[in-house]
Amino acid sequence: MFALVDCNNFYVSCERVFRPDLNGRPVVVLSNNDGCIISRSEEAKQLGIKMGEPAFKIAAFLDRHQVAVFSSNYVLYGDLSHRVMRTLGQFTPELEVYSIDEAFLNLAGLSVDWVEYAWSIRQTVRRHIGIPVSIGVAPTKVLAKVANYLAKKDPAQAGVCVLDQPGKITAALKEFDVGEVWGIGRQYTKLLHASGVYTAWDFLQLDDAWVRKNMTVVGLRIKKELAGIACLEMELLPPPKKAICTSRSFGEDQTELAPITEAVATYAARCAEKLRRQRSCAGMMMVFLHTNRFKQHEPQYARNLVCKLPVPTNSTIELIRYATAALRMIYRKGYRYKKAGVIVMAIEPEERIQGALFDRMDRAKHAAVMRSLDAINAKYGRDTIKVASQGLGGKWRLRQERLSPCYTTRWSDIIKVAAHAGACAHNEMIKIKKPQ
DNA sequence: TCTGGGGTCCTAGGACCC
DNA sequence: TCTGGGGTCCTAGGACCC
Numbered sequence: 001m002f003a004l005v006d007c008n009n010f011y012v013s014c015e016r017v018f019r020p021d022l023n024g025r026p027v028v029v030l031s032n033n034d035g036c037i038i039s040r041s042e043e044a045k046q047l048g049i050k051m052g053e054p055a056f057k058i059a060a061f062l063d064r065h066q067v068a069v070f071s072s073n074y075v076l077y078g079d080l081s082h083r084v085m086r087t088l089g090q091f092t093p094e095l096e097v098y099s100i101d102e103a104f105l106n107l108a109g110l111s112v113d114w115v116e117y118a119w120s121i122r123q124t125v126r127r128h129i130g131i132p133v134s135i136g137v138a139p140t141k142v143l144a145k146v147a148n149y150l151a152k153k154d155p156a157q158a159g160v161c162v163l164d165q166p167g168k169i170t171a172a173l174k175e176f177d178v179g180e181v182w183g184i185g186r187q188y189t190k191l192l193h194a195s196g197v198y199t200a201w202d203f204l205q206l207d208d209a210w211v212r213k214n215m216t217v218v219g220l221r222i223k224k225e226l227a228g229i230a231c232l233e234m235e236l237l238p239p240p241k242k243a244i245c246t247s248r249s250f251g252e253d254q255t256e257l258a259p260i261t262e263a264v265a266t267y268a269a270r271c272a273e274k275l276r277r278q279r280s281c282a283g284m285m286m287v288f289l290h291t292n293r294f295k296q297h298e299p300q301y302a303r304n305l306v307c308k309l310p311v312p313t314n315s316t317i318e319l320i321r322y323a324t325a326a327l328r329m330i331y332r333k334g335y336r337y338k339k340a341g342v343i344v345m346a347i348e349p350e351e352r353i354q355g356a357l358f359d360r361m362d363r364a365k366h367a368a369v370m371r372s373l374d375a376i377n378a379k380y381g382r383d384t385i386k387v388a389s390q391g392l393g394g395k396w397r398l399r400q401e402r403l404s405p406c407y408t409t410r411w412s413d414i415i416k417v418a419a420h421a422g423a424c425a426h427n428e429m430i431k432i433k434k435p436q
Numbered sequence: 437t438c439t440g441g442g443g444t445c446c447t448a449g450g451a452c453c454c
Numbered sequence: 455t456c457t458g459g460g461g462t463c464c465t466a467g468g469a470c471c472c
């Protein structure tokens with residue numbers, strides 16, 4: 001049996017952990033640059049606010065309904081996610097962290113009552129971290145996803161759904177929209193509807209050969225999993241990434257090369273950090289730059305440049321050098337740029353890179369410098385030491401006008417609890433003071 | 437004024453190898 | 455009528471996930 005544990009409205013729930021006054025109120029979290037709605041509380045969903053909606057289009061609506069709006073605070077969400085995962089690890093020998101807010105637990109070998117076990121997981125996470133979760137339990141990962149979906153949607157399930165009997169599974173699949181099945185996206189849904197397939201149960205009745213032909217082996221695997229045959233294994237260690245991308249929209253449109261160079265240097269530095277964290281080097285790099293495609297009346301320009309590096313590297317200094325050189329080659333004056341990014345590819349393990357005969361870089365020295373840089377920044381905070389071309393900040397940086405404090409990761413943001421004189425008279429033992 | 441960011445897997449077809 | 459057999463690597467495009 002597998003359990004899928006999924007945090008409810010995760011980003012919103014993170015914001016509420018330290019703001020209990022927001023419980024029962026509509027709350028939303030915005031994407032980077034305060035662009036789109038990416039997380040909604042139940043109350044916000046009930047108001048009809050849609051996922052992915054651009055915030056500026058519904059600004060007046062949000063105001064009118066007194067919706068609490070937050071910029072995304074990934075430092076906070078990442079930290080709370082770690083804490084949730086650590087707690088989940090106590091309930092299984094095999095934990096797969098599937099995303100920032102989801103994990104699979106392998107329950108094989110446990111002889112427990114599934115419903116009770118799921119309940120205790122739920123209550124423990126709630127008590128330790130303050131985040132509500134939904135739990136689906138079933139014999140395969142895809143079925144666990146189905147169960148999780150039901151746990152979330154059906155209030156009668158109260159956050160837990162166990163599909164452990166063939167009869168229960170069949171009954172669930174007969175009611176289950178095929179488009180909600182994990183791995184079946186918009187295109188396949190369209191295709192299936194055209195073939196008269198509307199529920200997960202209908203899908204199970206299809207011929208294997210048809211599924212294989214029209215939906216590749218991926219579709220076939222989903223079908224087997226729905227039939228209760230486990231094809232997807234637990235992935236206990238995240239495999240190293242094959243490509244790493246760092247890209248951002250600018251806080252404001254940019255026209256000059258200098259600020260864009262700072263941005264691209266910063267993105268390259270982030271890519272280098274990510275490479276070093278997984279102990280690998282990149283052999284190729286792509287830099288891209290484009291204008292705002294939504295502004296159709298303005299001249300549009302989009303270009304990218306791929307370059308092969310002489311020797312695979314994860315040195316911030318070297319990656320910045322190539323990235324800014326590539327940028328100079330694709331930058332054209334006379335456009336209003338919205339976004340740029342750096343992608344590193346052809347990634348190989350650090351200890352297995354192919355040298356070059358005429359390489360004149362002192363790679364050992366770079367590696368030593370990077371180790372120091374990482375150690376200092378880990379201790380004193382990101383970018384305590386950085387390469388000068390990254391700049392000291394500018395209008396290209398993200399707009400984050402409604403950022404919450406980093407309650408759990410920054411000394412100055414930790415909540416202060418102060419006892420007030422005469423508190424008892426006011427029947428108010430403690431008062432929580434919000435940091436600015 | 438204003439529209440996110442970061443990934444994976446699979447297939448088909450072409451070029452090439454012995 | 456028929457044309458050898460067995461491979462790899464790379465790319466572009468399409469699907470999906472959070």
